[in-house]
Amino acid sequence: MRRIGHRLLEEAKRILGIFAYLWVVFGLLILHEHIVLSRHGVAYSFYGLAFINAWILAKIMLIAESLDVRPHFRGRPLIYPILARSFAFAALLVGAYTVEEMALGLWRGETLANSLPAIGGGGISGLASASVIMAVALIPYFAFRELGRVLGRDRLRTILLSGDGAVSEVREG
Structure with missing residues (x-):
């Protein structure tokens, strides 16, 4: 229990x-x-x-x-899983938002076409712009997740939240 x-x-x-x-x-x-x-x-x-x-x-x-996408990036620089996850999750979040807005529109009695949200101002360029913005916004999140996985969550927490002495201790350790 x-x-x-x-x-x-x-x-x-x-x-x-x-x-x-x-x-x-x-x-x-x-x-x-x-x-x-x-x-x-x-x-x-x-x-x-x-x-x-x-x-x-x-x-x-x-x-x-x-x-888990990490096995695909084993032995590669850490930037690859960070960017892959950022862009994949941006697509997932934009897609989920689209489905959510369409469901709300249908619930309000709108047609499917009228329920489609105009993401980023509408059109392919608006959708691409919003997706890139979301992907870039997710990079810090996944960078911290991956660094925590590699360094250890406690060690990353020490580096981020402690004074300069803790950083030198982590480097030496």
Whole structure:
């Protein structure tokens, strides 16, 4: 029973970490959209969207993270799995957002065509732009995940959150 409780706690920490990261990223994107639209006199203030989308997509990411791509990158520089995961998860998140918006549109009685979201302003270029932005935004997340795997989570935490003395101790160790 203790083992199950520990596993549940670890999974809860993982999903909260993913959620927090996505909430910050989506919040920044919505803040940017608010700034751009306000320059043109368009009011926009739906900040709850970042919270809701971050929670839904964090659950999807947690499930998808269980698909391990590391064996394909064994013996290669760490940048390869970081970039591969960033771009794959960006495609997954954009796809999940599209499906979510289509389902909401259909639930409201719209047609399938009218339910398609205009991601990045619409069209292939908008979709590609939004996907690249999301992929780049995910690079730090996967860099920390991969560095934690290679260095050890405790060691990475020490490097990131301790004073300069801890960094030199980690280098020497």
